[in-house]
Amino acid sequence: MTSAQGHSPENPFPVRGVAIRVAGWIDKLGAVWVEGQIAQLTLRPNSSTAFITLRDPAADMSLSLTCPRDLVVNAPVKMTDGTQVIVYGKPNFYTGRGTFSLRVSEIRAVGIGELxxxxxxxxxxxxxxxxxxxxxxxxxxxxxxxxxxxxxxxxxxxxxxxxxxxxxxxxxxxxxxxxxxxxxxxxxxxxxxxxxxxxxxxxxxxxxxxxxxxxxxxxxxxxxxxxxxxxxxxxxxxxxxxxxxxxxxxxxxxxxxxxxxxxxxxxxxxDTAAEQALVTDLRRRSARALRNWVNREAHTVAQLRSRPVLARPLAAIDARAEEIHRARAAARRDVKRLLATEADRVGHLTARLTTLGPAATLARGYAVVQTIATSGEPHVLHSVSDAPAGARLRIRVTDGAVTAISEGSE
Missing domain, CATH: 3.40.50.261 (Succinyl-CoA synthetase domains)
Known part of the structure; x- marks a missing residue:
């Protein structure tokens, strides 16, 4: 069984067959408006056809155009390389050379307003x-x-x-x-x-x-x-x-x-000169600012040093020391006065105690008579009945004591 033409190496298409079919397919396409930029315009002498290469400014793509020479020559705006145009044409495939082009029937230059x-x-x-x-x-x-x-x-x-x-x-x-x-x-x-x-x-x-x-x-x-x-x-x-x-x-x-x-x-x-001048000015300003800061701080330190608390830091302590000395002297004086007063009071009390004591009574000629019991413990004689005849007596006078024998009462 013989295969269809063009589907096997035994039954290929001739070049003219492919070219005619491609031309037929392309011929079925309708006319279109295309915008682009003229990359190349060729007007050959003694030729009624102008050849244009139309480029897409946003992509590396182009189309070949053919148009009547008069369409380019009589255009309202001069057509040159770089001109932005809008063309109306129909796709065409030339079977003799096997090339594709757009057969243009109208060209319009894009105006400034549209651009x-x-x-x-x-x-x-x-x-x-x-x-x-x-x-x-x-x-x-x-x-x-x-x-x-x-x-x-x-x-x-x-x-x-x-x-x-x-x-x-x-x-x-x-x-x-x-x-x-x-x-x-x-x-x-x-x-x-x-x-x-x-x-x-x-x-x-x-x-x-x-x-x-x-x-x-x-x-x-x-x-x-x-x-x-x-x-x-x-x-x-x-x-x-x-x-x-x-x-x-x-x-x-x-x-x-x-x-x-x-x-x-x-x-x-x-600018080298301007930058150098700026650096010089900044150095001068920074040096001046530093000097002003040092002077200001030195003035502040001088003011602090001139204050009494820093000029004479021990003055407050000396003033307090004098107060302490005065307070200590006053306290010592008051203590001495109190001691003298109390000493006088103790002396008076001592004199009174001496006057009222038994030793002073004995010194005035009185005596203390005690009975001596058999146990040896003396007892103060309060009554004559406490010293019957024969009782031993101890008589204490101012300079000592004597022992006596009672002869009875009177």
């Missing part, structure tokens, strides 16, 4: 995604060792940045990447240079610089691919595009926006 509207829509999109968030901005190093510079070859922006930066800090180094800064090839070259510099560990900051220009000239710097690449960089990026009124989207994504390339050099590289 600005699209940039505004892209700006809102990137803002919604957070690419403009100030918290994502990376700090610019104070003194970069190597500055990556992306700019046009032999451009005024390169000259201004290098001249101003080296004038402010002669030791600064540059890693320059010269690229196309306008037209259809600008974005891919700038993106490649940006990735190259971001991967270089010696580069501390990257400057994207270009002089002024029209809105169309600055379109690459509002490209979505470039903006996202800047946001993805790990190295700080400075945008110095155009002049003060120019504000492409890369200014909003970059970590620092400079008004001009010269301003970028001033904001990245410190």
């Amino acid at each position: 600005l509207a699209r940039i505004e829509r892209l700006r809102r999109l990137l803002d919604t995604e957070g690419l403009f968030d100030p918290r994502l901005k990376r700090p610019i190093p104070f003194l970069p060792g190597t500055i990556g510079l992306i700019t046009g070859r032999a451009s005024a922006a390169e000259h201004d940045i290098v001249a101003v930066a080296t004038g402010r800090w002669p030791a600064v180094r540059f890693a320059v990447r010269n690229t196309v800064v306008q037209g259809p090839n600008a974005v891919p070259q700038i993106v490649d240079a940006l990735r190259d510099l971001d991967a270089d560990p010696d580069v501390d900051v990257i400057v994207l610089a270009r002089g002024g220009g029209s809105v169309e000239d600055l379109l690459p710097f509002s490209d979505e691919t470039l903006c996202r690449e800047i946001a993805a960089c790990t190295t700080p990026v400075v945008s110095a595009i155009g002049h003060e009124p120019d504000n492409p989207l890369c200014d909003l994504v970059a970590d620092l926006r400079a008004a001009t390339p010269t301003d970028a050099a001033k904001r990245i590289v410190p």
Whole structure:
């Protein structure tokens, strides 16, 4: 059984068969509107057909277009490389060469208003995604060792940045990447240079610089691919595009926006003379502040030393010592007076006791008569009955005692 044509090596399709079938399939597609940027425009002499390469600004993709020559020549806006256009055409496959192209029947150049509207829509999109968030901005190093510079070859922006930066800090180094800064090839070259510099560990900051220009000239710097690449960089990026009124989207994504390339050099590289003057001024101010602080503290110490408690620290003790001496003298005097008073009182009491005592009575001629019992214990004689005749008596007088025998009572 014979297999269907084209499904086995024994029964292949001829080239014309495949080409005719592909052309038939593509011919069934309807006409479409396509937007892009003219990357190449070819008008051959004595040819009624113009050949255009239409590029997608946001991707590395392109389409081949063919159109009548008059459509390009008589266009209301001059068609050149880099012009943003919208075309209306039908897909076509040329069987003779086996190529695909879009047969264009209408071309419209994108006006400034439409370009600005699209940039505004892209700006809102990137803002919604957070690419403009100030918290994502990376700090610019104070003194970069190597500055990556992306700019046009032999451009005024390169000259201004290098001249101003080296004038402010002669030791600064540059890693320059010269690229196309306008037209259809600008974005891919700038993106490649940006990735190259971001991967270089010696580069501390990257400057994207270009002089002024029209809105169309600055379109690459509002490209979505470039903006996202800047946001993805790990190295700080400075945008110095155009002049003060120019504000492409890369200014909003970059970590620092400079008004001009010269301003970028001033904001990245410190001025040697100014920094030295600042250091000198800070040293002078710090020395003056230190001297003032020392003088103030010395004055405070002098005031503290002049106070009586520190000028004569023993004065309070001396004053208290005098009080203690006076108190001790008064106490001693009072004690002596009290002792004298008590001594007089004791003397008076002694005299009275002596006067009233038995020894004094005996001295006046009295005697104490005691009976001596057989037990030997004497007892004071109170009655004559206590001393019958023959009783032994002990008579005590002032200078001693005598013993007597009672002869009875009278």
